[in-house]
Amino acid sequence: MAIPISQMWTVAAYVLKQKLKGRRRYPLVLMLEPLFRCNLACAGCGKIQYPVHILKQNMPPEECFRAVDECGAPIVSIPGGEPLLHPQIHEIVDGLIARKKYIYLCTNALLLKEKLHLFRPSKYLTFSVHLDGQKEHHDFSVCREGGYEIAVEAIREAVRRGFRVTTNTTLFDGADPKSVRAFFDEMMDLGVEGMMLSPGYAYEKAPNQELWLQRERTKKLFRLILSNRKKRWVFNLSPLFMEFLMGLRELSCTPWGMPTYNLFGWQRPCYVQQDGYAESFRELLEETEWERYGPESGNPKCANCMMHSGFEATAVNHTFSGWRGFLDTIRATFSLYPDAQAAEDLERMQPAPHPWELVQIGAGPREKTS
Amino acid sequence: MTGTVQRHASQGVVWRADNEADLREGIEAAFDYRGDVTLLLKDGTRVEGYLFDRRPRPSLEESLVRLIPAGRTEKLVFRYADIAGIEFSGRDMAAGRRWQDWVRRYAEKKAAGETGIRLDPERLD
Ligand code: SF4
Numbered sequence: 361m362a363i364p365i366s367q368m369w370t371v372a373a374y375v376l377k378q379k380l381k382g383r384r385r386y387p388l389v390l391m392l393e394p395l396f397r398c399n400l401a402c403a404g405c406g407k408i409q410y411p412v413h414i415l416k417q418n419m420p421p422e423e424c425f426r427a428v429d430e431c432g433a434p435i436v437s438i439p440g441g442e443p444l445l446h447p448q449i450h451e452i453v454d455g456l457i458a459r460k461k462y463i464y465l466c467t468n469a470l471l472l473k474e475k476l477h478l479f480r481p482s483k484y485l486t487f488s489v490h491l492d493g494q495k496e497h498h499d500f501s502v503c504r505e506g507g508y509e510i511a512v513e514a515i516r517e518a519v520r521r522g523f524r525v526t527t528n529t530t531l532f533d534g535a536d537p538k539s540v541r542a543f544f545d546e547m548m549d550l551g552v553e554g555m556m557l558s559p560g561y562a563y564e565k566a567p568n569q570e571l572w573l574q575r576e577r578t579k580k581l582f583r584l585i586l587s588n589r590k591k592r593w594v595f596n597l598s599p600l601f602m603e604f605l606m607g608l609r610e611l612s613c614t615p616w617g618m619p620t621y622n623l624f625g626w627q628r629p630c631y632v633q634q635d636g637y638a639e640s641f642r643e644l645l646e647e648t649e650w651e652r653y654g655p656e657s658g659n660p661k662c663a664n665c666m667m668h669s670g671f672e673a674t675a676v677n678h679t680f681s682g683w684r685g686f687l688d689t690i691r692a693t694f695s696l697y698p699d700a701q702a703a704e705d706l707e708r709m710q711p712a713p714h715p716w717e718l719v720q721i722g723a724g725p726r727e728k729t730s
Numbered sequence: 731m732t733g734t735v736q737r738h739a740s741q742g743v744v745w746r747a748d749n750e751a752d753l754r755e756g757i758e759a760a761f762d763y764r765g766d767v768t769l770l771l772k773d774g775t776r777v778e779g780y781l782f783d784r785r786p787r788p789s790l791e792e793s794l795v796r797l798i799p800a801g802r803t804e805k806l807v808f809r810y811a812d813i814a815g816i817e818f819s820g821r822d823m824a825a826g827r828r829w830q831d832w833v834r835r836y837a838e839k840k841a842a843g844e845t846g847i848r849l850d851p852e853r854l855d
Contacts (some may be wrong), residue, residue, distance in 0.1 A: 401851040403832045408851070409764040411780050413800040414760045417853055446756035503832055503849035624782040624798075624805075636761075637796070 362594060363554065364483050367462050374434045375680045386614045386644055387433040388673045389464075391631045391693035393622035394452060400468050404532060404560055406632075408441065409714060411532035421451045427621040430455060430641045437488070439466040439631075457484045464488040464618050466528060471587060472514035476615045477519060486524040487517055488556065493529065493536075493619065501532065512550065519551040526596045529558045537584040538711055544593045554596030557582075558668040559605070561632040570602075575664050576653075584706050587699035597668065598684075600675035601691030608695070609707030610647045613654035613662065615619040615643060617673020629653045631659050631669040739763055739818045740825065746770075746815035748820060750801050756816050757784050757795055766800060766820025778819060779806070786810075823852070 372387070378386040397415045398408045408415070413607035426552050429435055436456055442448050444467050456463050471622045479485060492501035495508040527547050530542065539686055559578045582605035595602065603609040615630035626644040630653070638644035654670070655662050662670075679689040739759045747753035762765045768778040779799035787793045793810035809812045832849060839847045842851065 397854070398851055401849040403849070404828045411764075411766050411800070411820050411823060412852065412854055413766075414798065415782050416851060417803060450804075500836070503843060505847045636785065644827075 362531060363380045364594065366483060370434050370460075371460065371676070372651075372680070376526060376678065381644050385614060385650075387619050387641075388429050388676055389435040389618045390428060390431045390433040390617055391439055391441055391620040392424055392427060393439050393620060394424055394438065394443060394446050394449070395676040396581045396623065398440060398704065399445060399447050399470055400442070400470075400502050400504060400507070402499060406561075407439075409414070412726075414623065418448065419623055420445050421448050421455055424452045425455050425459070427641075428461060431619060431621070433461075433619075434652070435462045435464065437464040437466060442468055442471070444475050446473040450474075453479060453485060457482055460484065462486070464526070466490060468507065469511035469514040470507065472511075473517050476518060476523070479523070481524070483524070486526055486553065487515075488526045488528045491527045491529055491543075491547070492531070494539050494546065495540060497536070497543075501530075512598065515550050525552050525687055527552050527555060528558075528559055529605060530560045531581065531585075532560050533574070535702055535708055536709070536711055537581060540585050540707060541706075544590070548594065549593050554594045556596050556668065557585075557605070559604075559666050559689070560663055561667050575666060576607075576664050578664075579603065582606045584702050584709075587697045587698040587702035588624075588706075591696065598672050598675040598679065599689055600678055601668060606669055606677060611671045611674040611678070612656060613652055613665070613670040614674040614677065615650065615670055616648075618669040619644060621670075630667075632667055633663070651715045737801070741765060741818055741822055742818070743816065743818045745818070747813070753790070753810060753813065754786060754793075757786075757810065757813070760784075760795070762815050762821060763818055764824040765818065765822040767797075767816040768819040769795070769808060769813055770815040770817060771808070772852065773812070776817075777806065778814070780820075811834045817841075 375388070377449055384684045385577070390456065395418050396408055396410050398405075438449075438452070440446075442593055443465055446452070451467075453463060453465065464486050467490065469487075469489045472487060472489070489511055490496045490502075490518070491508065497509075498508040515525050515527075529540075529543070544555060559582075582602075586602055587607050600609060604611045613630075618631060619641065620627040622629045625639055626641055627637055628635045628648050631649065633653070638647060651657060653659055653662055656666065678685040680686070745756045745759070747756055747838075758780045763781070765780075766778055767781050768776050770776060777797065777799065779797040781795055781797045781827050783796040785794045785796075790811040791809060795808050795810065795813070797808065798804070799806060836847055
């Protein structure tokens with residue numbers, strides 16, 4: 361199943377309306393973080409390192425609705441923390457459905473099966489399940505053995521009950537492209553609607569500071585993964601953003617395209633980088649010094665970033681910026697990106713069990729830490 | 731310590747501002763710190779909480795920090811001009827959790843035949 365026409369239409373109509381109104385900066389997806397608490401402690405995550413009294417807080421539904429109304433984006437993504445730990449998450453989701461927002465509830469799915477009864481299938485609600493690759497890779501990445509099986513079982517059950525389900529995969533340096541491609545097959549076999557992908561971000565506070573993808577290596581990795589695509593693979597990403605990941609197109613960052621609201625307020629400038637908080641969405645838009653961010657700014661924290669939260673909105677904006685963007689998108693939607701060199705490079709690669717000893721792309725041998 | 735630039739402070743450090751530059755650096759360090767800090771105000775008051783925002787402006791009177799005290803949800807605001815120092819009083823929740831430690835522990839447990847190997851999140855009770 362692909363993204364419903366109604367969702368595509370809603371997004372297209374919204375973007376065109378913003379353009380007709382002459383808005384230079386507008387949000388596409390609100391990242392709403394109603395809590396920071398999580399039931400995993402992934403070494404690659406920089407989102408959960410807070411004092412216990414902060415981790416215990418849950419954002420009240422009314423505050424979530426205020427932020428959603430204030431922002432006006434047609435899509436609301438609910439990451440965290442783990443949103444299913446929020447005792448009123450179903451009330452938050454119901455309130456957003458009533459507002460006709462398309463919701464991506466991001467979850468590691470450890471609790472999904474037991475919490476499914478709290479939700480009703482709706483075209484507005486998608487469970488976006490965090491899976492970082494095939495079983496061994498995912499479990500290693502989330503620092504918990506058995507996590508993959510629980511998540512897959514929950515996906516099966518959610519699909520069986522008629523929910524929209526996508527996967528959300530973060531790739532680190534040393535990811536095994538062959539395994540990632542096999543993972544795509546597994547996910548399509550499970551019946552997910554589409555797959556999201558993003559390179560990881562070098563969170564300052566993440567325990568893992570060594571395996572972040574540098575830009576050139578990111579492009580090489582994604583070229584290997586996304587060239588010679590299988591027709592059956594369905595991605596829930598802008599096709600132009602995927603070209604950006606493969607190094608086929610340059611995009612600048614649009615941090616206001618996916619703004620973040622959490623327990624501290626409106627996060628400046630983006631989902632991954634914290635440079636303070638605004639009290640209103642208007643203040644975020646008007647008083648953030650946007651020229652200080654993005655790879656072109658020279659800000660070292662942005663230098664290697666290719667996160668979907670910064671660049672996907674740029675890709676969507678390009679689609680609606682004229683005939684050129686529209687035609688680029690149509691062509692990219694149907695291309696399978698044949699690439700003989702990528703196929704050959706992929707063929708030569710040896711599989712390896714874990715990132716710290718995986719194939720290194722475009723670099724010399726690295727020290728093994730095991 | 732006194733008046734030294736301490737961008738990545740660790741738990742237990744008590745920092746006092748000798749001059750404006752030190753004060754500004756100390757507040758950046760507190761903003762960067764992923765644990766509670768205690769603001770030592772010039773009137774002798776101590777306020778402990780998580781410092782989640784700072785708004786530097788040209789004058790110390792206009793510059794603000796924002797903090798959530800432990801056990802409360804309200805956001806308190808203080809002027810830079812009223813701060814005499816900062817104690818890095820709470821545990822830094824980002825410290826001491828290195829990826830390499832996880833890799834080593836994982837490999838050791840795996841070699842010992844253990845299954846169900848995992849890192850658990852912070853206990854909240
Ligand atoms: S480049 Fe990345 S880190 Fe920098 S503002 Fe954009 S999304 Fe944020």
